[in-house]
Amino acid sequence: xxxxxxxxxxxxxxxxxxxxxxxxxxxxxxxxxxxxxxxxxxxxxxxxxxxxxxxxxxxxxxxxxxxxxxxxxxxxxxxxxxxxxxxxxxxxxxxxxxxxxxxxxxxxxxxxxxxxxxxxxxxxxxxxxxxxxxxxxxxxxxxxxxxxxxxxxxxxxxxxxxxxxxxxxxxxxxxxxxxxxxxxxxxxxxxxxxxxxxxxxxxxxxxxxxxxxxxxxxxxxxxxxxxxxxxxxxxxxxxxxxxxxxxxxxxxxxxxxxxxxxxxxxxxxxxxxxxxxxxxxxxxxxxxxxxxxxxxxxxxxxxxxxxxxxxxxxxxxxxxxxxxxxxxxxxxxxxxxxxxxxxxxxxxxxxxxxxxxxxxxxxxxxxxxxxxxxxxxxxxxxxxxxxxxxxxxxxxxxxxxxxxxxxxxxxxxxxxxxxxxxxxxxxxxxxxxxxxxxxxxxxxxxxxxxxxxxxxxxxxxxxxxxxxxxxxxxxxxxxxxxxxxxxxxxxxxxxxxxxxxxxxxxxxxxxxxxxxxxxxxxxxxxxxxxxxxxxxxxxxxxxxxxxxxxxxxxxxxxxxxxxxxxxxxxxxxxxxxxxxxxxxxxxxxxxxxxxxxxxxxxxxxxxxxxxxxxxxxxxxxxxxxxxxxxxxxxxxxxxxxxxxxxxxxxxxxxxxxxxxxxxxxxxxxxxxxxxxx
Amino acid sequence: xxxxxxxxxxxxxxxxxxxxxxxxxxxxxxxxxxxxxxxxxxxxxxxxxxxxxxxxxxxxxxxxxxxxxxxxxxxxxxxxxxxxxxxxxxxxxxxxxxxxxxxxxxxxxxxxxxxxxxxxxxxxxxxxxxxxxxxxxxxxxxxxxxxxxxxxxxxxxx
Numbered sequence: 001x002x003x004x005x006x007x008x009x010x011x012x013x014x015x016x017x018x019x020x021x022x023x024x025x026x027x028x029x030x031x032x033x034x035x036x037x038x039x040x041x042x043x044x045x046x047x048x049x050x051x052x053x054x055x056x057x058x059x060x061x062x063x064x065x066x067x068x069x070x071x072x073x074x075x076x077x078x079x080x081x082x083x084x085x086x087x088x089x090x091x092x093x094x095x096x097x098x099x100x101x102x103x104x105x106x107x108x109x110x111x112x113x114x115x116x117x118x119x120x121x122x123x124x125x126x127x128x129x130x131x132x133x134x135x136x137x138x139x140x141x142x143x144x145x146x147x148x149x150x151x152x153x154x155x156x157x158x159x160x161x162x163x164x165x166x167x168x169x170x171x172x173x174x175x176x177x178x179x180x181x182x183x184x185x186x187x188x189x190x191x192x193x194x195x196x197x198x199x200x201x202x203x204x205x206x207x208x209x210x211x212x213x214x215x216x217x218x219x220x221x222x223x224x225x226x227x228x229x230x231x232x233x234x235x236x237x238x239x240x241x242x243x244x245x246x247x248x249x250x251x252x253x254x255x256x257x258x259x260x261x262x263x264x265x266x267x268x269x270x271x272x273x274x275x276x277x278x279x280x281x282x283x284x285x286x287x288x289x290x291x292x293x294x295x296x297x298x299x300x301x302x303x304x305x306x307x308x309x310x311x312x313x314x315x316x317x318x319x320x321x322x323x324x325x326x327x328x329x330x331x332x333x334x335x336x337x338x339x340x341x342x343x344x345x346x347x348x349x350x351x352x353x354x355x356x357x358x359x360x361x362x363x364x365x366x367x368x369x370x371x372x373x374x375x376x377x378x379x380x381x382x383x384x385x386x387x388x389x390x391x392x393x394x395x396x397x398x399x400x401x402x403x404x405x406x407x408x409x410x411x412x413x414x415x416x417x418x419x420x421x422x423x424x425x426x427x428x429x430x431x432x433x434x435x436x437x438x439x440x441x442x443x444x445x446x447x448x449x450x451x452x453x454x455x456x457x458x459x460x461x462x463x464x465x466x467x468x469x470x471x472x473x474x475x476x477x478x479x480x481x482x483x484x485x486x487x488x489x490x491x492x493x494x495x496x497x498x499x500x501x502x503x504x505x506x507x508x509x510x511x512x513x514x515x516x517x518x519x520x521x522x523x524x525x526x527x528x529x530x531x532x533x534x535x536x537x538x539x540x541x542x543x544x545x546x547x548x549x550x551x552x553x554x555x556x557x558x559x560x561x562x563x564x565x566x567x568x569x570x571x572x573x574x575x576x577x578x579x580x581x582x583x584x585x586x587x588x589x590x591x592x593x594x595x596x597x598x599x600x601x602x603x604x605x606x607x608x609x610x611x612x613x614x615x616x617x618x619x620x621x622x623x624x625x626x627x628x629x630x631x632x633x634x635x636x637x638x639x640x641x642x643x644x645x646x647x648x649x650x651x652x653x654x655x656x657x658x659x660x661x662x663x664x665x666x667x668x669x670x671x672x673x674x675x676x677x
Numbered sequence: 678x679x680x681x682x683x684x685x686x687x688x689x690x691x692x693x694x695x696x697x698x699x700x701x702x703x704x705x706x707x708x709x710x711x712x713x714x715x716x717x718x719x720x721x722x723x724x725x726x727x728x729x730x731x732x733x734x735x736x737x738x739x740x741x742x743x744x745x746x747x748x749x750x751x752x753x754x755x756x757x758x759x760x761x762x763x764x765x766x767x768x769x770x771x772x773x774x775x776x777x778x779x780x781x782x783x784x785x786x787x788x789x790x791x792x793x794x795x796x797x798x799x800x801x802x803x804x805x806x807x808x809x810x811x812x813x814x815x816x817x818x819x820x821x822x823x824x825x826x827x828x829x830x831x832x833x834x835x
Contacts (some may be wrong), residue, residue, distance in 0.1 A: 012745040013745065013780060014744075014745045014780075015745065015781035130748045379690060515831075569758040610738070610741070613745070635739050635740050636739075638754075638797065639736070639739045639740045640740065642740070642742075642752075642801065642804055643741070643742075645801045645805045645808070646742070646744055646750065646803045646804050646805070646807075647744070647808075648805075648808075648809045649804070649805040649806070649807075649808035649809040650744045650745070650746050650748075650809070650812075652808075652809055673798065673801045673805075675805065
């Protein structure tokens with residue numbers, strides 16, 4: 001639109017004085033397949049170790065249980081989809097706090113932190129095993145008379161990977177969804193190759209399905225090893241075996257972390273992401289583990305390839321050795337990259353989790369201390385990385401030991417999360433859900449979640465069985481959780497006064513602000529042909545923004561959210577400064593809304609003595625087809641519209657290129673005016 | 678309520694020459710409003726001057742009606758009316774708008790609209806037309822006029 005002036009006219013007291021462009025990573029949204037890739041980099045990585053650990057725990061029946069766990073992952077994904085439909089910025093801590101209360105939330109956060117503390121080490125140590133296994137395969141192939149010690153190498157490699165990602169996280173380098181997608185695409189290609197070759201091998205050698213008989217090792221029965229009644233009750237034995245396989249579910253929680261980033265239409269894209277994750281995990285983790293059991297001789301699974309099962313699959317295929325080595329190399333590349341990604345996700349996840357706890361004022365300022373240069377909560381990152389390094393050293397490169405310690409956090413988080421979603425069906429019965437876990441009975445205003453109650457009971461059963469059978473997990477998990485829970489409690493008490501102040505003030509999103517020379521700087525940011533300008537002022541009055549976000553065609557329309565901040569020292573009718581909103585609070589609410597719909601907005605702040613002039617100037621500069629604002633309780637919609645019409649027309653210098661509609665929108669009502677060409 | 682603006686509004690259609698004034702000196706804004714209100718109410722049996730003035734001044738207490746182009750548009754929407762009424766004062770020396778010490782008023786266009794919602798789009802159309810036409814150059818040109826007819830001729834020529 002060439003019609004209006006977009007310059008800051010210094011002579012006029014009403015026109016824009018200063019333009020500030022706000023940027024935040026929180027307004028970047030990703031397609032469902034990228035979201036799925038982020039989750040899979042963590043969740044899918046368990047394919048590299050879950051089978052070996054399960055084999056050692058209960059014998060050659062392990063592929064059936066890994067497959068069953070992957071099928072069950074579909075059920076849990078459905079629970080997460082319902083959870084995400086209630087919480088845009090979810091995560092187990094928030095969901096449990098709303099569903100079951102503060103103490104349960106602290107317990108869930110502690111258990112989740114324990115889970116993250118082990119995810120990093122188990123992934124990095126496994127990656128070390130895959131790498132050392134490959135190096136040894138090459139050394140053997142080329143007749144070197146020595147091999148490298150796999151366990152020591154794995155510990156060293158794990159420490160290196162952890163140190164690398166610790167540094168990256170302190171620097172605040174964001175996880176790249178594009179990189180995750182490339183990793184998953186590469187892994188999928190490797191999986192495809194492996195599967196084809198495995199099927200050829202099976203057609204040449206013949207195939208025998210793995211047995212279904214459970215052969216528990218004494219250590220896998222924990223405190224129940226001296227009882228033999230569990231052997232007579234088949235279902236109980238199956239639950240024990242299932243409990244030893246649930247570590248394959250590690251990383252599902254990432255879905256609730258990544259939901260915030262999923263683009264419009266959010267609910268549909270979440271479902272697509274969940275389906276993609278389920279199919280990939282079923283084929284990748286379930287399928288490859290199953291193929292490994294069909295092709296690798298059982299004694300090699302229990303021995304040589306216990307800690308690098310998929311390398312074993314590559315090396316047990318039919319064909320010349322050099323081709324198998326190439327296949328193993330591809331498997332190791334995929335494994336090292338995916339497992340290292342899981343180390344990063346664990347650090348990011350634990351930092352996000354503890355930050356969320358800190359936002360509630362539970363952790364003292366020391367934990368929340370921001371790095372001077374990078375702006376990250378580096379104390380939390382340091383603690384998590386240090387604890388992970390200690391766990392790696394304590395494991396001495398033993399993946400099985402790490403696997404045994406695992407599952408406490410992940411299981412109890414699932415139990416509490418599912419329990420919370422059930423409670424929320426009653427506590428927040430009226431709230432609209434884009435998805436409801438199936439099998440519900442409608443009773444008055446409630447949907448009684450029969451299906452989810454069954455899932456909860458099953459999870460609770462497995463968690464209780466694990467308490468009895470996974471000794472290392474129970475002892476270490478309970479000790480760590482109790483320790484962290486106590487830290488939360490003490491810290492909360494110490495921080496009580498500050499927490500109240502933080503609660504009063506509310507959460508503020510961090511945003512970068514950059515003063516722009518003029519409004520043209522805003523125009524440069526815009527790529528889509530259509531633009532809607534939404535003026536905001538009151539964080540509690542954003543109905544009009546929500547109205548725009550719920551109806552806009554995001555493919556071709558840019559939504560520019562403008563706050564015209566009153567200028568200091570110039571008085572019009574009253575002290576303009578008293579009308580100024582806290583822009584951080586205002587834009588935090590704007591970001592929350594943008595996240596809810598998964599639609600990016602362009603936040604802009606200008607300094608002006610007349611918000612309507614500012615609106616007209618910015619609308620002209622960005623060539624907006626619509627100007628949308630909320631109703632002012634003080635002036636009323638008619639007076640507002642009069643001023644917009646006057647300001648826009650006063651600024652008009654030439655014919656409009658297209659009609660421009662000004663709208664004042666509030667609940668159930670709208671006043672509009674169309675400026676024709 | 679969505680309505681399209683159709684056609685161009687002709688300002689002179691609501692502005693007879695006896696309601697156009699060229700006011701020398703620097704009268705107060707309230708004085709100018711009073712004078713224009715009196716002129717509009719004159720000969721309108723349905724309108725009570727005091728009541729109309731009160732409503733115009735009340736509207737002035739809300740969102741400003743003064744633009745940085747030098748135009749002020751005091752107005753009110755009245756139940757008694759079923760047609761638009763207006764009066765114009767050209768202020769060659771300019772007066773300061775007390776609501777904004779940095780705003781100078783060089784033309785004041787007072788207009789009254791029927792309060793019924795059906796007239797609101799037309800009311801906005803008039804505001805748009807006035808704001809669009811009364812740019813600084815045009816107001817400067819009006820300041821050189823010697824009488825009301827010259828002012829009207831210039832408005833008509835736009």
